[in-house]
Amino acid sequence: MDSGEIFLALVLILLFARIFGEAAAWLKVPPVMGEMFAGILLGPSLLGWVELNSIIQALAEIGLILLLFEVGLDTDISKLAKHGYKASVVALGGFIAPFFAGFALSYWHFDLPLLLSLFIGGTLTATSIGVTVRVLRDLKRHRSHEAQVVLGAAVIDDILGVVLLALLYEFSVSGGISLSNASEVFIFIVIFMLLAPIVAKLMAQTIGRYSQHSKIPGLIPTTIVTLVLFFAWLAHLVGAPALLGGFAAGLALSRRFFLPFGSQLLLEDGKFVQRIERSMRPIIQLFTPIFFVVVGLSLNLQAVDWGSSSVLWMATLFTILAMLSKLFGAFLIKESNHFRWAVGLAMIPRAEVGLIFAEVGRMSGVFDHDIYAVMIITIAATTILPPFMLKWFYARFGHHLPDKGQ
Amino acid sequence: MDSGEIFLALVLILLFARIFGEAAAWLKVPPVMGEMFAGILLGPSLLGWVELNSIIQALAEIGLILLLFEVGLDTDISKLAKHGYKASVVALGGFIAPFFAGFALSYWHFDLPLLLSLFIGGTLTATSIGVTVRVLRDLKRHRSHEAQVVLGAAVIDDILGVVLLALLYEFSVSGGISLSNASEVFIFIVIFMLLAPIVAKLMAQTIGRYSQHSKIPGLIPTTIVTLVLFFAWLAHLVGAPALLGGFAAGLALSRRFFLPFGSQLLLEDGKFVQRIERSMRPIIQLFTPIFFVVVGLSLNLQAVDWGSSSVLWMATLFTILAMLSKLFGAFLIKESNHFRWAVGLAMIPRAEVGLIFAEVGRMSGVFDHDIYAVMIITIAATTILPPFMLKWFYARFGHHLPDKGQ
Numbered sequence: 001m002d003s004g005e006i007f008l009a010l011v012l013i014l015l016f017a018r019i020f021g022e023a024a025a026w027l028k029v030p031p032v033m034g035e036m037f038a039g040i041l042l043g044p045s046l047l048g049w050v051e052l053n054s055i056i057q058a059l060a061e062i063g064l065i066l067l068l069f070e071v072g073l074d075t076d077i078s079k080l081a082k083h084g085y086k087a088s089v090v091a092l093g094g095f096i097a098p099f100f101a102g103f104a105l106s107y108w109h110f111d112l113p114l115l116l117s118l119f120i121g122g123t124l125t126a127t128s129i130g131v132t133v134r135v136l137r138d139l140k141r142h143r144s145h146e147a148q149v150v151l152g153a154a155v156i157d158d159i160l161g162v163v164l165l166a167l168l169y170e171f172s173v174s175g176g177i178s179l180s181n182a183s184e185v186f187i188f189i190v191i192f193m194l195l196a197p198i199v200a201k202l203m204a205q206t207i208g209r210y211s212q213h214s215k216i217p218g219l220i221p222t223t224i225v226t227l228v229l230f231f232a233w234l235a236h237l238v239g240a241p242a243l244l245g246g247f248a249a250g251l252a253l254s255r256r257f258f259l260p261f262g263s264q265l266l267l268e269d270g271k272f273v274q275r276i277e278r279s280m281r282p283i284i285q286l287f288t289p290i291f292f293v294v295v296g297l298s299l300n301l302q303a304v305d306w307g308s309s310s311v312l313w314m315a316t317l318f319t320i321l322a323m324l325s326k327l328f329g330a331f332l333i334k335e336s337n338h339f340r341w342a343v344g345l346a347m348i349p350r351a352e353v354g355l356i357f358a359e360v361g362r363m364s365g366v367f368d369h370d371i372y373a374v375m376i377i378t379i380a381a382t383t384i385l386p387p388f389m390l391k392w393f394y395a396r397f398g399h400h401l402p403d404k405g406q
Numbered sequence: 407m408d409s410g411e412i413f414l415a416l417v418l419i420l421l422f423a424r425i426f427g428e429a430a431a432w433l434k435v436p437p438v439m440g441e442m443f444a445g446i447l448l449g450p451s452l453l454g455w456v457e458l459n460s461i462i463q464a465l466a467e468i469g470l471i472l473l474l475f476e477v478g479l480d481t482d483i484s485k486l487a488k489h490g491y492k493a494s495v496v497a498l499g500g501f502i503a504p505f506f507a508g509f510a511l512s513y514w515h516f517d518l519p520l521l522l523s524l525f526i527g528g529t530l531t532a533t534s535i536g537v538t539v540r541v542l543r544d545l546k547r548h549r550s551h552e553a554q555v556v557l558g559a560a561v562i563d564d565i566l567g568v569v570l571l572a573l574l575y576e577f578s579v580s581g582g583i584s585l586s587n588a589s590e591v592f593i594f595i596v597i598f599m600l601l602a603p604i605v606a607k608l609m610a611q612t613i614g615r616y617s618q619h620s621k622i623p624g625l626i627p628t629t630i631v632t633l634v635l636f637f638a639w640l641a642h643l644v645g646a647p648a649l650l651g652g653f654a655a656g657l658a659l660s661r662r663f664f665l666p667f668g669s670q671l672l673l674e675d676g677k678f679v680q681r682i683e684r685s686m687r688p689i690i691q692l693f694t695p696i697f698f699v700v701v702g703l704s705l706n707l708q709a710v711d712w713g714s715s716s717v718l719w720m721a722t723l724f725t726i727l728a729m730l731s732k733l734f735g736a737f738l739i740k741e742s743n744h745f746r747w748a749v750g751l752a753m754i755p756r757a758e759v760g761l762i763f764a765e766v767g768r769m770s771g772v773f774d775h776d777i778y779a780v781m782i783i784t785i786a787a788t789t790i791l792p793p794f795m796l797k798w799f800y801a802r803f804g805h806h807l808p809d810k811g812q
Contacts, residue, residue, distance in 0.1 A: 003464065003467055003642065003648060004639055004642040004643065004648070006464055007635045007636075007638050007639040007642065007648065008639050010632075010635050011632055011635045011636045011639060014628050014629075014631060014632040014635075015632050017628070018625070018628050018629060018632070021622050022620060022621055022622060025621035025622050026621060031621075031622045054460065054461060055460060055461050055464045058409065058412055058461045061409055214428060215428055215431035215432060215437075216427050216428060216431050216437045217687075217691060218687075218688070218690075218691025218692070218695075219424070220688070221688035221689075221691050221692045222420050222423070222424055222691060222692055222695060223420075223424060225420060225692055226416075226417055226420040226421050226424070229413045229416050229417045229420075230413075230417045232413050233410055233413040233414050233417060236409065236410040236413065237410065242409060242410070242413065279688040280688070281623075281624075282624070282626070282627035282685040282686070282688050282689055283627075283688055283689055283692060284624075285623060285624025285627050285628060286624070286627045286628055286631055286689060289624075289628060
């Protein structure tokens with residue numbers, strides 16, 4: 001391929017992602033939706049200016065791994081401990097209910113294949129920490145009691161979601177679903193998720209200790225990206241999606257992560273973690289929009305069979321189901337109904353994690369054009385609507401909630 | 407291609423670049439030499455662990471463009487004004503002499519084709535600001551009078567070198583050399599080099615003014631990379647190598663660059679330029695080692711015909727010629743002989759700019775395996791030896807020089 005074409009494609013992707021991301025933020029819609037729309041606009045659905053190729057695909061995949069690295073980096077394990085019980089109940093309820101509802105509707109009502117139905121269920125499980133934090137911050141409720149429960153639950157949901165994705169990915173690669181296969185993969189993934197952050201942490205400490213002796217600049221960006229890609233490769237090797245490696249590395253380098261036998265290093269670590277964040281942010285910010293634009297580029301709305309009207313019908317059904325089922329977990333905890341509604345509504349946004357599920361489903365060949373379009377519409381609806389619902393809810397019922405936050 | 411393979415290749419490239427870059431710095435050899443060696447080790451010459459593919463090639467090309475962006479960013483045009491006359495004489499002498507010497511040896515002595523001989527001459531013209539600054543700083547002479555002349559000359563050499571490269575690149579693409587063609591291309595390039603920095607500066611100022619209204623993080627890394635790639639694409643469009651666009655964008659954003667009609671914006675600009683540097687450094691530091699490793703990967707020492715011994719013989723001749731011809735410019739200025747020697751020796755290192763010439767020559771099909779190997783050996787020798795020569799010279803004759811620097 002001509003290198004001029006690649007530069008032009010990257011210029012268009014980055015420029016449109018920025019323009020529509022900012023426009024979305026202006027309209028109070030989560031920016032990832034704007035970036036995805038930029039991809040739909042540039043891709044085969046509308047303008048057809050950018051064609052997907054292996055180079056852009058590779059950059060998007062690196063973007064995805066770095067995104068999960070950032071999610072891991074922002075994960076505050078101490079939050080889980082604080083509001084652990086309620087958060088776990090909300091998370092488990094809000095994980096299991098959408099999964100089974102999505103699976104049941106697909107498998108029994110729409111007669112879809114088993115693996116596809118499982119993938120659809122999985123796509124509905126995610127909760128986007130990013131969107132949720134953003135909306136609660138806009139409402140100045142991000143330090144409130146319900147926000148703490150929601151954030152804890154979103155963290156657990158993320159971990160459960162990534163493990164489920166790894167499991168389904170392995171099924172899609174091996175081509176079949178068997179209980180022995182599942183348990184074997186599950187054990188692999190659990191071992192990976194337990195060992196990888198510890199190994200990553202030890203490696204990062206080695207880098208940190210070595211950093212004083214480094215004689216050429218750029219130690220942190222190069223070595224940390226190397227570390228992240230190394231774990232992505234390892235995850236790929238054990239049969240999990242590469243993004244699991246990014247997540248494990250991010251978790252290991254997050255501020256609150258510490259090794260039981262290394263806690264005395266926490267203080268000197270703090271500065272190093274800060275330096276990592278400062279160097280890695282621009283790189284993450286550069287790559288992740290490419291992923292979201294590629295999600296939009298992968299969608300070919302012109303190839304969708306709109307005549308049968310089943311796509312819109314399915315998308316509507318899944319959207320309603322996705323919203324209702326997320327409320328389930330919130331109504332299991334012992335709190336006022338207002339509290340439960342606030343938590344339940346805040347858990348609805350799927351955004352990036354839902355898009356990751358959909359993209360893995362598409363790339364592994366499980367989702368065809370129509371189902372991919374259904375999922376993208378469902379994720380878009382469950383991401384765009386909740387911020388407005390939450391704002392309306394707080395304006396109307398906010399005074400019933402215990403603390404006003406800061 | 408399997409994405410696992412890409413991750414592994416990138417891990418190996420970044421890791422080995424870091425290890426051998428640091429090792430080189432330890433041995434007081436310019437780090438780019440270590441990174442290039444990492445590529446020779448990983449590539450077909452020795453281990454054969456990493457195979458070049460379109461994705462790594464694209465990342466290396468982006469690295470090259472960002473490297474030239476950084477060279478442009480670090481270019482201090484005010485330095486030229488200060489030591490302008492002497493620096494210009496040294497630069498022109500040190501540009502013309504190696505070019506004609508390299509061309510004459512290739513064309514008349516070795517009977518090589520015209521375009522190839524011109525490319526060889528071009529490869530010998532470059533002066534590496536990076537290596538020169540580094541060595542003079544190690545010797546604590548980087549603020550001395552001779553250092554200022556050398557730095558000014560290196561800046562002019564860089565600009566002349568990039569323009570020459572653009573000209574030769576166009577010849578290699580169009581397949582022929584004609585005077586009318588040359589003058590047309592030359593005019594194009596001059597217009598580009600005059601207009602591009604102004605347009606880039608205006609665009610950057612627009613971004614800077616807009617940055618207060620941005621609602622999502624990551625404005626600077628994404629928009630500046632977009633800007634750089636846009637000018638790379640433009641340069642490619644007018645028939646120049648893409649790296650010229652990176653250089654023009656870097657020049658526009660450098661601290662000392664200002665528009666004649668916008669000098670009142672200089673102060674508020676300062677902060678913005680600083681923010682750009684802070685965000686862009688990690689991205690540049692991540693991508694550029696990939697370029698230097700790819701230079702090594704592109705070299706196949708096993709494909710070189712060592713039996714005829716002409717490769718080593720040519721490399722030796724070119725190395726001697728490259729060193730002697732760079733002294734020429736220094737002996738044209740009115741200074742003491744010690745001063746002239748110090749300037750001349752400091753002008754010898756070719757490093758990155760030489761490697762860029764060689765890589766463009768290889769990619770455009772002008773250099774075959776043997777000539778590419780000859781050029782790489784010549785560049786390596788002229789980069790590795792001068793630091794030692796300069797150190798010896800200053801230890802022996804340093805006291806004869808006017809000021810001791812700081």
